[in-house]
Amino acid sequence: MVQPLEYLKETPSQTAGPYVHIGTTPNFIGNAGIYPEDLGLKPFPDDVAGEKIKVTGIVYDGTGTPLRDVLLESWQADASGTYGPGIQGWARLPANQDTGVWTLETVKPGAVGKMAPHIALWIVARGINVGLQTRMYFDGDDLTTDPVLARIEHKIRVPTLIAKSDGPGSWRFDIHLQGDGETIFFDM
Protein backbone atom coordinates (compact mmCIF):
# COMPACT_ATOMS: atom_id res chain seq x y z
CA MET A 1 0.00 0.00 0.00
CA VAL A 2 0.97 3.60 -0.49
CA GLN A 3 -0.40 6.82 0.88
CA PRO A 4 -3.50 7.99 -0.97
CA LEU A 5 -3.26 11.03 -3.24
CA GLU A 6 -6.03 13.18 -1.91
CA TYR A 7 -7.03 15.05 -5.01
CA LEU A 8 -10.63 15.59 -5.97
CA LYS A 9 -11.79 14.85 -9.49
CA GLU A 10 -13.21 17.59 -11.65
CA THR A 11 -17.01 17.47 -11.87
CA PRO A 12 -18.09 15.80 -15.12
CA SER A 13 -19.36 18.11 -17.81
CA GLN A 14 -22.81 17.84 -19.34
CA THR A 15 -24.14 19.54 -22.43
CA ALA A 16 -25.44 23.08 -22.03
CA GLY A 17 -28.57 21.87 -23.83
CA PRO A 18 -30.88 23.95 -26.02
CA TYR A 19 -31.81 26.48 -23.33
CA VAL A 20 -28.43 27.76 -22.14
CA HIS A 21 -29.62 31.30 -22.78
CA ILE A 22 -32.28 31.03 -20.07
CA GLY A 23 -29.51 30.85 -17.52
CA THR A 24 -26.78 32.98 -19.06
CA THR A 25 -28.42 35.63 -21.25
CA PRO A 26 -32.12 35.66 -20.27
CA ASN A 27 -32.73 39.20 -21.52
CA PHE A 28 -31.33 38.25 -24.95
CA ILE A 29 -34.13 35.68 -25.43
CA GLY A 30 -36.84 37.93 -24.05
CA ASN A 31 -36.96 36.68 -20.46
CA ALA A 32 -36.76 40.19 -19.04
CA GLY A 33 -37.48 41.07 -15.44
CA ILE A 34 -35.08 38.79 -13.62
CA TYR A 35 -31.76 40.56 -14.13
CA PRO A 36 -31.54 44.25 -15.13
CA GLU A 37 -29.12 43.27 -17.89
CA ASP A 38 -27.25 40.18 -19.06
CA LEU A 39 -23.66 39.67 -17.89
CA GLY A 40 -20.97 40.00 -20.56
CA LEU A 41 -22.87 42.35 -22.89
CA LYS A 42 -19.62 43.97 -23.95
CA PRO A 43 -16.01 43.27 -23.06
CA PHE A 44 -14.82 46.83 -22.36
CA PRO A 45 -16.26 50.23 -21.48
CA ASP A 46 -16.78 52.45 -24.53
CA ASP A 47 -13.85 54.74 -23.69
CA VAL A 48 -11.23 51.98 -23.46
CA ALA A 49 -7.95 52.61 -25.28
CA GLY A 50 -7.17 50.71 -28.45
CA GLU A 51 -8.26 49.99 -31.98
CA LYS A 52 -11.98 49.30 -32.12
CA ILE A 53 -12.80 46.14 -34.04
CA LYS A 54 -15.84 44.06 -34.84
CA VAL A 55 -15.63 40.29 -35.24
CA THR A 56 -18.44 38.20 -36.69
CA GLY A 57 -18.70 34.51 -37.37
CA ILE A 58 -20.88 31.45 -37.63
CA VAL A 59 -20.38 28.10 -35.93
CA TYR A 60 -21.12 25.27 -38.37
CA ASP A 61 -21.88 21.64 -37.63
CA GLY A 62 -20.57 18.71 -39.66
CA THR A 63 -23.37 19.03 -42.21
CA GLY A 64 -22.58 22.70 -42.86
CA THR A 65 -25.60 23.92 -40.91
CA PRO A 66 -25.15 27.02 -38.70
CA LEU A 67 -25.66 26.52 -34.96
CA ARG A 68 -28.35 29.02 -34.12
CA ASP A 69 -28.52 28.00 -30.47
CA VAL A 70 -24.80 28.36 -29.77
CA LEU A 71 -23.32 30.50 -27.01
CA LEU A 72 -19.72 31.65 -27.15
CA GLU A 73 -17.70 33.44 -24.52
CA SER A 74 -14.65 35.48 -25.39
CA TRP A 75 -11.70 36.33 -23.15
CA GLN A 76 -8.89 38.62 -24.22
CA ALA A 77 -6.23 41.04 -23.11
CA ASP A 78 -6.66 44.77 -23.60
CA ALA A 79 -4.74 46.73 -26.23
CA SER A 80 -1.64 46.77 -24.02
CA GLY A 81 -1.66 42.98 -23.58
CA THR A 82 -3.01 43.03 -20.01
CA TYR A 83 -5.84 40.84 -18.66
CA GLY A 84 -8.58 42.42 -16.55
CA PRO A 85 -9.27 44.21 -14.28
CA GLY A 86 -12.60 42.81 -13.11
CA ILE A 87 -14.59 41.36 -15.95
CA GLN A 88 -12.95 43.54 -18.60
CA GLY A 89 -11.97 41.45 -21.59
CA TRP A 90 -14.83 38.99 -21.15
CA ALA A 91 -18.00 38.86 -23.20
CA ARG A 92 -20.89 36.54 -23.93
CA LEU A 93 -21.74 36.10 -27.59
CA PRO A 94 -25.12 34.45 -28.13
CA ALA A 95 -25.59 33.72 -31.83
CA ASN A 96 -28.46 35.38 -33.67
CA GLN A 97 -31.33 32.92 -33.28
CA ASP A 98 -32.32 33.21 -36.96
CA THR A 99 -28.96 33.41 -38.73
CA GLY A 100 -26.46 31.90 -36.32
CA VAL A 101 -24.15 34.93 -36.66
CA TRP A 102 -22.34 35.93 -33.48
CA THR A 103 -20.83 39.39 -33.09
CA LEU A 104 -18.06 40.70 -30.85
CA GLU A 105 -17.40 44.44 -30.67
CA THR A 106 -14.16 45.00 -28.84
CA VAL A 107 -10.63 46.39 -29.12
CA LYS A 108 -7.83 44.50 -30.77
CA PRO A 109 -5.83 42.81 -28.00
CA GLY A 110 -2.12 43.38 -27.61
CA ALA A 111 0.45 40.61 -27.64
CA VAL A 112 0.76 38.74 -24.32
CA GLY A 113 4.37 37.77 -23.73
CA LYS A 114 5.47 35.82 -26.78
CA MET A 115 1.89 35.11 -27.76
CA ALA A 116 0.60 37.06 -30.74
CA PRO A 117 -2.64 39.02 -30.25
CA HIS A 118 -5.48 36.54 -29.84
CA ILE A 119 -8.96 36.13 -28.40
CA ALA A 120 -9.85 32.93 -26.55
CA LEU A 121 -13.28 31.49 -27.34
CA TRP A 122 -15.30 28.95 -25.38
CA ILE A 123 -18.21 27.33 -27.19
CA VAL A 124 -21.24 25.55 -25.74
CA ALA A 125 -24.51 24.34 -27.24
CA ARG A 126 -26.88 21.42 -27.42
CA GLY A 127 -24.89 18.43 -28.67
CA ILE A 128 -21.56 19.73 -27.32
CA ASN A 129 -20.79 17.53 -24.33
CA VAL A 130 -17.75 19.42 -23.04
CA GLY A 131 -17.33 23.14 -23.79
CA LEU A 132 -14.87 23.63 -26.66
CA GLN A 133 -11.82 25.86 -26.32
CA THR A 134 -10.34 27.59 -29.31
CA ARG A 135 -8.65 30.92 -30.04
CA MET A 136 -8.67 33.46 -32.79
CA TYR A 137 -5.57 35.17 -34.19
CA PHE A 138 -5.47 38.01 -36.73
CA ASP A 139 -4.36 37.69 -40.33
CA GLY A 140 -1.42 40.00 -41.07
CA ASP A 141 0.09 39.84 -37.56
CA ASP A 142 3.49 38.25 -37.06
CA LEU A 143 2.51 34.76 -35.89
CA THR A 144 5.92 33.15 -36.34
CA THR A 145 6.99 33.32 -32.69
CA ASP A 146 3.68 32.40 -31.11
CA PRO A 147 4.34 29.37 -28.85
CA VAL A 148 0.84 27.94 -29.16
CA LEU A 149 0.75 28.02 -32.96
CA ALA A 150 4.27 26.58 -32.98
CA ARG A 151 2.94 23.45 -31.30
CA ILE A 152 0.56 22.60 -34.11
CA GLU A 153 1.84 19.59 -36.02
CA HIS A 154 -0.53 19.81 -38.97
CA LYS A 155 0.33 23.26 -40.29
CA ILE A 156 -2.43 22.91 -42.87
CA ARG A 157 -4.88 23.43 -40.01
CA VAL A 158 -3.34 26.66 -38.65
CA PRO A 159 -5.53 28.90 -40.86
CA THR A 160 -8.58 27.61 -38.95
CA LEU A 161 -7.38 29.81 -36.07
CA ILE A 162 -6.80 32.98 -38.10
CA ALA A 163 -9.52 35.59 -38.61
CA LYS A 164 -9.66 37.29 -42.00
CA SER A 165 -10.25 40.99 -42.51
CA ASP A 166 -13.52 41.74 -44.26
CA GLY A 167 -13.37 45.54 -44.14
CA PRO A 168 -11.76 48.33 -42.10
CA GLY A 169 -11.78 47.23 -38.45
CA SER A 170 -13.93 44.25 -39.37
CA TRP A 171 -12.95 40.60 -38.99
CA ARG A 172 -14.54 37.29 -39.86
CA PHE A 173 -13.98 34.10 -37.89
CA ASP A 174 -16.12 31.08 -38.73
CA ILE A 175 -15.83 27.91 -36.68
CA HIS A 176 -16.31 24.40 -38.08
CA LEU A 177 -17.06 21.79 -35.45
CA GLN A 178 -16.43 18.89 -37.80
CA GLY A 179 -15.47 17.95 -41.33
CA ASP A 180 -13.67 20.00 -43.97
CA GLY A 181 -11.67 22.78 -42.34
CA GLU A 182 -12.45 21.53 -38.84
CA THR A 183 -11.31 24.21 -36.41
CA ILE A 184 -8.51 23.35 -34.03
CA PHE A 185 -9.83 22.89 -30.50
CA PHE A 186 -7.54 22.93 -27.50
CA ASP A 187 -7.15 20.99 -24.31
CA MET A 188 -5.25 23.50 -22.21
Place this chain on the structure above:
Amino acid sequence: MTLHPRTRDQHPPAYAPGYKTSVPRSPKQALLAMGATATEQTGPVFGHSMLGELDSNLILNFTGEPAVGERIVVYGRVLDENGRPVPNALVEVWQANAGGRYRHKKDGYLAPLDPNFGGCGRVLTGEDGSYEFLTVKPGAYPWPNGPNDWRPAHIHYSLCGPSFGQRLITQMYFEGDPLIARCPIANTIANKADLDRLVAPLDMNRARPLDFLAYKFDIVLRGNRQTMFENKPEGM
Protein backbone atom coordinates in the same frame (compact mmCIF):
# COMPACT_ATOMS: atom_id res chain seq x y z
CA MET B 1 0.73 28.28 -10.68
CA THR B 2 -0.55 26.28 -13.63
CA LEU B 3 -3.86 24.53 -14.07
CA HIS B 4 -3.75 20.76 -13.86
CA PRO B 5 -4.33 19.26 -17.29
CA ARG B 6 -7.97 18.35 -17.64
CA THR B 7 -8.49 14.64 -16.97
CA ARG B 8 -10.90 13.46 -19.60
CA ASP B 9 -12.06 10.05 -18.42
CA GLN B 10 -14.90 11.37 -16.25
CA HIS B 11 -16.18 13.68 -18.97
CA PRO B 12 -18.44 12.55 -21.80
CA PRO B 13 -16.75 12.01 -25.15
CA ALA B 14 -17.58 14.61 -27.82
CA TYR B 15 -19.14 11.90 -29.97
CA ALA B 16 -21.82 10.04 -28.03
CA PRO B 17 -24.24 8.56 -30.58
CA GLY B 18 -26.92 7.77 -27.97
CA TYR B 19 -27.29 11.53 -27.75
CA LYS B 20 -28.00 12.17 -31.41
CA THR B 21 -27.25 15.88 -31.61
CA SER B 22 -23.66 15.17 -30.61
CA VAL B 23 -23.12 13.27 -33.87
CA PRO B 24 -22.82 16.32 -36.21
CA ARG B 25 -21.54 18.62 -33.47
CA SER B 26 -18.51 16.61 -32.29
CA PRO B 27 -15.01 17.41 -33.52
CA LYS B 28 -13.40 14.40 -35.19
CA GLN B 29 -9.81 15.56 -34.87
CA ALA B 30 -7.97 15.15 -31.58
CA LEU B 31 -7.91 18.11 -29.22
CA LEU B 32 -4.55 19.89 -29.18
CA ALA B 33 -3.22 19.46 -25.65
CA MET B 34 -0.76 21.87 -24.07
CA GLY B 35 -0.20 23.63 -20.79
CA ALA B 36 -2.41 26.53 -19.84
CA THR B 37 -1.03 29.94 -20.83
CA ALA B 38 -1.76 33.32 -19.27
CA THR B 39 -4.93 33.34 -21.33
CA GLU B 40 -6.35 30.25 -19.64
CA GLN B 41 -4.95 31.07 -16.19
CA THR B 42 -6.67 34.42 -15.99
CA GLY B 43 -10.38 35.08 -16.24
CA PRO B 44 -13.13 37.54 -15.43
CA VAL B 45 -13.41 38.46 -11.75
CA PHE B 46 -17.00 38.98 -10.63
CA GLY B 47 -18.12 41.17 -7.77
CA HIS B 48 -21.10 40.96 -5.46
CA SER B 49 -22.31 44.37 -6.66
CA MET B 50 -23.13 42.81 -10.06
CA LEU B 51 -25.82 40.61 -8.52
CA GLY B 52 -29.23 41.42 -7.12
CA GLU B 53 -30.69 40.35 -3.79
CA LEU B 54 -33.25 37.93 -5.25
CA ASP B 55 -30.98 36.49 -7.94
CA SER B 56 -30.56 33.24 -6.00
CA ASN B 57 -34.25 32.93 -5.16
CA LEU B 58 -35.91 31.34 -8.20
CA ILE B 59 -39.23 31.11 -6.35
CA LEU B 60 -39.55 34.90 -6.17
CA ASN B 61 -37.12 36.42 -8.69
CA PHE B 62 -39.46 36.57 -11.69
CA THR B 63 -42.56 38.46 -10.51
CA GLY B 64 -42.20 38.61 -6.74
CA GLU B 65 -45.14 36.20 -6.43
CA PRO B 66 -44.18 32.61 -5.51
CA ALA B 67 -43.70 29.96 -8.19
CA VAL B 68 -45.65 26.70 -8.03
CA GLY B 69 -43.88 23.48 -7.06
CA GLU B 70 -42.05 21.50 -4.43
CA ARG B 71 -39.97 24.04 -2.55
CA ILE B 72 -36.30 23.07 -2.28
CA VAL B 73 -32.97 24.54 -1.31
CA VAL B 74 -30.00 23.43 -3.38
CA TYR B 75 -26.71 24.12 -1.66
CA GLY B 76 -23.11 23.04 -1.81
CA ARG B 77 -19.53 24.12 -2.17
CA VAL B 78 -17.33 24.85 -5.15
CA LEU B 79 -13.89 23.32 -4.59
CA ASP B 80 -10.85 22.83 -6.78
CA GLU B 81 -9.07 19.53 -7.44
CA ASN B 82 -6.73 20.26 -4.54
CA GLY B 83 -9.73 20.36 -2.21
CA ARG B 84 -9.53 24.10 -1.68
CA PRO B 85 -12.67 26.23 -1.66
CA VAL B 86 -13.16 28.48 -4.68
CA PRO B 87 -14.47 31.83 -3.42
CA ASN B 88 -16.23 34.32 -5.72
CA ALA B 89 -17.04 31.69 -8.32
CA LEU B 90 -20.04 32.68 -10.42
CA VAL B 91 -22.66 29.92 -10.22
CA GLU B 92 -25.53 30.28 -12.68
CA VAL B 93 -28.44 27.85 -12.86
CA TRP B 94 -31.40 27.34 -15.17
CA GLN B 95 -34.19 24.82 -15.10
CA ALA B 96 -37.68 23.82 -16.19
CA ASN B 97 -40.63 24.67 -13.95
CA ALA B 98 -42.37 22.15 -11.71
CA GLY B 99 -44.27 20.77 -14.70
CA GLY B 100 -41.14 20.28 -16.83
CA ARG B 101 -41.61 23.34 -19.08
CA TYR B 102 -38.92 25.91 -19.89
CA ARG B 103 -39.61 29.57 -20.42
CA HIS B 104 -38.31 29.50 -24.00
CA LYS B 105 -40.03 29.97 -27.34
CA LYS B 106 -38.59 26.68 -28.61
CA ASP B 107 -40.16 24.65 -25.78
CA GLY B 108 -43.60 23.47 -26.87
CA TYR B 109 -44.21 20.84 -24.19
CA LEU B 110 -47.84 20.33 -23.08
CA ALA B 111 -47.10 21.34 -19.50
CA PRO B 112 -48.01 25.00 -18.94
CA LEU B 113 -45.73 27.88 -18.13
CA ASP B 114 -45.90 29.12 -14.57
CA PRO B 115 -46.52 32.87 -14.78
CA ASN B 116 -44.35 33.33 -11.68
CA PHE B 117 -41.36 31.21 -12.68
CA GLY B 118 -38.54 32.58 -14.84
CA GLY B 119 -36.21 29.62 -14.44
CA CYS B 120 -32.80 31.11 -13.78
CA GLY B 121 -30.70 32.15 -10.83
CA ARG B 122 -27.14 33.14 -10.00
CA VAL B 123 -24.93 33.56 -6.98
CA LEU B 124 -21.26 34.11 -6.08
CA THR B 125 -19.66 31.61 -3.74
CA GLY B 126 -18.58 32.74 -0.30
CA GLU B 127 -15.07 32.62 1.16
CA ASP B 128 -15.59 28.92 1.97
CA GLY B 129 -16.80 28.18 -1.57
CA SER B 130 -20.40 27.79 -0.43
CA TYR B 131 -23.52 28.71 -2.38
CA GLU B 132 -27.27 28.23 -1.99
CA PHE B 133 -30.38 28.58 -4.15
CA LEU B 134 -34.05 28.50 -3.24
CA THR B 135 -36.13 27.05 -6.06
CA VAL B 136 -38.82 24.52 -6.96
CA LYS B 137 -37.99 20.98 -8.00
CA PRO B 138 -38.07 20.88 -11.80
CA GLY B 139 -40.30 18.36 -13.55
CA ALA B 140 -39.13 15.64 -15.91
CA TYR B 141 -39.83 16.32 -19.58
CA PRO B 142 -39.84 14.47 -22.90
CA TRP B 143 -37.36 15.44 -25.63
CA PRO B 144 -36.82 14.50 -29.24
CA ASN B 145 -33.99 11.98 -29.40
CA GLY B 146 -35.11 8.37 -29.23
CA PRO B 147 -38.81 7.58 -29.72
CA ASN B 148 -39.62 7.97 -26.02
CA ASP B 149 -36.79 9.75 -24.22
CA TRP B 150 -37.40 11.73 -21.05
CA ARG B 151 -34.98 13.90 -19.14
CA PRO B 152 -34.74 13.17 -15.43
CA ALA B 153 -35.42 16.17 -13.21
CA HIS B 154 -32.28 18.30 -13.44
CA ILE B 155 -30.83 21.74 -12.87
CA HIS B 156 -28.31 23.13 -15.36
CA TYR B 157 -25.17 24.70 -13.84
CA SER B 158 -22.62 27.09 -15.33
CA LEU B 159 -19.44 27.81 -13.37
CA CYS B 160 -16.86 30.57 -13.72
CA GLY B 161 -13.85 30.17 -11.45
CA PRO B 162 -10.92 32.61 -11.44
CA SER B 163 -9.38 31.03 -14.56
CA PHE B 164 -11.05 30.96 -17.99
CA GLY B 165 -9.63 27.44 -18.37
CA GLN B 166 -11.84 26.27 -15.48
CA ARG B 167 -15.05 27.14 -17.32
CA LEU B 168 -17.55 24.33 -16.81
CA ILE B 169 -21.17 23.53 -17.61
CA THR B 170 -22.91 20.57 -16.04
CA GLN B 171 -26.25 19.30 -14.75
CA MET B 172 -27.42 18.26 -11.30
CA TYR B 173 -29.76 15.29 -10.89
CA PHE B 174 -31.86 14.25 -7.90
CA GLU B 175 -31.35 11.23 -5.66
CA GLY B 176 -33.63 8.31 -6.46
CA ASP B 177 -34.81 9.41 -9.91
CA PRO B 178 -35.43 6.30 -12.06
CA LEU B 179 -35.05 8.35 -15.24
CA ILE B 180 -31.32 9.00 -14.66
CA ALA B 181 -30.34 5.47 -15.66
CA ARG B 182 -32.52 5.78 -18.80
CA CYS B 183 -31.25 9.19 -19.92
CA PRO B 184 -29.02 9.31 -23.02
CA ILE B 185 -27.50 12.63 -21.89
CA ALA B 186 -26.70 11.48 -18.35
CA ASN B 187 -25.28 8.30 -19.85
CA THR B 188 -22.83 10.11 -22.10
CA ILE B 189 -20.71 9.73 -18.94
CA ALA B 190 -19.07 6.32 -19.19
CA ASN B 191 -18.58 5.41 -15.54
CA LYS B 192 -21.42 5.07 -13.10
CA ALA B 193 -19.25 6.41 -10.28
CA ASP B 194 -18.68 9.63 -12.24
CA LEU B 195 -22.37 10.02 -13.06
CA ASP B 196 -23.15 9.48 -9.37
CA ARG B 197 -21.18 12.65 -8.64
CA LEU B 198 -23.90 14.60 -10.50
CA VAL B 199 -26.66 13.18 -8.30
CA ALA B 200 -27.57 15.37 -5.34
CA PRO B 201 -28.60 13.61 -2.12
CA LEU B 202 -31.61 14.69 -0.09
CA ASP B 203 -30.38 16.37 3.10
CA MET B 204 -33.00 16.41 5.84
CA ASN B 205 -30.65 18.25 8.20
CA ARG B 206 -30.63 21.21 5.85
CA ALA B 207 -34.39 21.02 5.12
CA ARG B 208 -36.57 23.45 7.06
CA PRO B 209 -39.69 21.89 8.60
CA LEU B 210 -42.95 23.12 7.05
CA ASP B 211 -41.00 25.08 4.43
CA PHE B 212 -38.53 23.36 2.07
CA LEU B 213 -36.54 20.19 1.41
CA ALA B 214 -32.81 20.41 0.69
CA TYR B 215 -30.38 18.80 -1.74
CA LYS B 216 -26.59 19.05 -1.63
CA PHE B 217 -24.51 19.52 -4.77
CA ASP B 218 -20.76 20.08 -4.49
CA ILE B 219 -18.79 20.99 -7.60
CA VAL B 220 -15.09 20.52 -8.35
CA LEU B 221 -13.24 22.79 -10.78
CA ARG B 222 -9.75 22.30 -12.16
CA GLY B 223 -7.05 23.13 -9.65
CA ASN B 224 -3.53 24.46 -9.93
CA ARG B 225 -0.25 22.63 -9.54
CA GLN B 226 1.13 23.34 -6.07
CA THR B 227 4.89 23.62 -6.03
CA MET B 228 7.67 25.75 -4.70
CA PHE B 229 9.58 25.17 -7.93
CA GLU B 230 7.46 27.29 -10.16
CA ASN B 231 8.06 27.98 -13.82
CA LYS B 232 6.30 30.67 -15.71
CA PRO B 233 3.22 29.50 -17.58
CA GLU B 234 3.77 28.77 -21.24
CA GLY B 235 3.75 31.76 -23.50
CA MET B 236 4.86 34.22 -20.83
